[in-house]
Amino acid sequence: MGKAQKKKEMRRHNPVRVPDSHLPKGLDAASKTSSKKDAVLPIIQKLEGGEAQDRTWACSAVSNLIQNDPSTRRLLQGKNIVGILISKLSDSVDEVVVEAAGALRNLCIDAGYDVCAEMFNKNIISPLKDLIPKISSALDKLVTSPTSAPENTTELVFNLAENVITILWCLSETSNKALNAINELHLAPFLMAFLENRAKLSSRTTAAAAQCLYVLTDDNFPVIADVRSNSSFTSCLVSIATTSEAISGDDVAKLKEGKEMAEARGISLRILCAGILRNISPIPAPSAASSVDIDRSVVLPLLLPVLSSVSLVDASARVSHLVSTQSEDIGTEKLSIKNAPKSDHRTPAEIELDFIETKLRNIQLSLEILTGVCATLPDPDFAKDASDDTNDDEEEDDDAMDADEGDDGDETLDAPIDAETDTTPAVPDSNTALLPSILPPLLTLIQPTPLSFPPLPSTSAAPLEEQPKTHAPTTSALASVHISALECLNNIFLSLGVAGRAGKGGGTNANLEVAKDVDAGKRVWDGVWAALALVGLEGVGVAGQERRKEMWEIAVGVLWGVGGIWKGSIVPNEEQVKVLIQLCDSTSEGQLRVKAIGALECLAQHQPSIEANKVISTYFLSIISTPLASSSTSPEPIIQAASALIDIYSDENSPYDVNFRQGGFFQALSTALPNVKKAVKSIDRKKEGGRLLRGHGEEVLDNLRGFIKYRSNLKF
Structure with a gap:
């Protein structure tokens, strides 16, 4: 029953991605299930065309075609879409480069490890490496003299930067080989420049930079050392994480998506910075941040309120309503070169769905960071075993x-x-002080909603009008929230159990006092079983229901931890x-x-x-x-x-x-x-x-x- 922790060999992939590993493989299966297969060949032809407008449209169309559509995406992969798009990163027309990067970004998100590995093997790092100084130079001009740059140029630079950064983020989680290649780019100054100049830059681009840096500082010493070595970097991170401020001067984005979305993105940025600080801790002197207790002063005050910021049941109900009432997406047959949609073209319903998902991802990311906080004690066996190695x-x-x-x-x-x-620094006063504030929201967050998992095969056989309305991104986000909350509980009770055993036979131990509150143990036990009853055993082992299985695996570990602390009382x-x-x-x-x-x-x-x-x-x-x-x-x-x-x-x-x-x-x-x-x-x-x-x-x-x-x- 080990603590939940990040592992280098199994690095966490892009959480926005909707898993599709359960779907049938092969081009024949993709051709039979894709409703847009007739659009694939014309798009490939226009990508290779001589007109810049054609190439721009085709790159944009790829982004629209693959959105939550693995069948069409696999058809495009069969036509070497990855290699073609990588070649367009060196196109002489800026609009083509931006749209090609956007299409590659969406492929990273939708397709996962396999496509990221394909991109790396086809040497995507080389054109990305060439683009980074160009982006830095353009952004420097925008920061120093923002009024001198045409609006269209500004938006192109922001979009290109966001796309390139997101690709690098996804690639870094593909393999150690890809991570080592990205480490050689020394991206810390490039990424920190977005955070330091956030008031003048796009909120989406700034958030992408923070997310990429959060992933790159996850047990990755070269980047950790680069961030630690610059005191202005650490001071900037502390400032963002501890200050409620407007996230950027991105007035256009705020007008398009509303103040609430801007605030949600602001919280995302603060959470990510708190995560980065935790990744690079302890921060060495002479940085002013070296004297800051990251967990007590930064992480917990910021993240605990986020856990109760959204009702999962209400969010699920609202998404179901939006999915059932929103108008159909613009089909490929409606696309034209004259009226080509942008990669971020969305209806009001899609914008609200994105807002709900952003808030759910904020909770999931907070839980991911708190999982490390909850692992407050190393297992005694580890220290002893290390001393015996020689x-x-x-x-x-x-x-x-x-x-x-x-x-x-x-x-x-x-x-x-x-x-x-687990070498995570201990939270002051042990995690017993954390229990009253964190247990209630965690027990709420582990409870599944009607949208938390894909429908079971028995459900899909029901009449169409009785089938639940689904939305894959929301389902992915909800499942991630439940699993991350269970991982927090797992680490809490494992740590308490280890501390309790360590306290036996000598002196007092605050953690042993927890065992006296039998009612608390029963509440946790019953809460976990209530969640498992909603998950059900029917889907465990069924293709496409891997998240249900993961829920059981972690939840049973929580039950063991709870049972160990309140042994004889359950x-x-x-x-x-x-x-x-x-x-x-x-x-x-x-x-x-x-x-x-x-x-x-x-x-x-x-x-x-x-x-x-x-x-x-x-x-x-x-x-x-x-x-x-x-x-x-x-x-x-x-x-x-x-x-x-x-x-x-x-x-x-x-x-x-x-x-x-x-x-x-x-x-x-x-x-x-x-x-x-x-x-x-x-x-x-x-x-x-x-x-x-x-x-x-x-x-x-x-x-x-x-x-x-x-x-x-x-x-x-």
């Missing part, structure tokens, strides 16, 4: 090394399951026990099975619930008795189940110990001991995390031997 590496005998590891106690399987360390519900067992049986993923076993273990230790204890313990015995080779499981669940049985029956005077004595559990454990040993020995310590897991497994195996011996000596 001695362990010197051991040559496999079994000797295994026996030397695993001295951390049999209380948790956290470290072996998630081998990454009354096991028969239906919930059945669901957890069903979930554990229906997946071969070791991580999810371990979480389910952990949650069940906590329920089994409710003293009066003798029957529930029997059901759960019998199930655990079946897990540790099943040979690893004959099951589709990994060794982690066997180790976790063995550890759980030891904890459950560590007190022979507990009311439910009658199950152990009368159910033949002693004999079952003795018989299963060789199977547990085989599971432990099957762990390859050379694999990532294998050494930690192997050491923990050896520890559980030793404890199981000692437990069996101890129980054999008891007289009843």
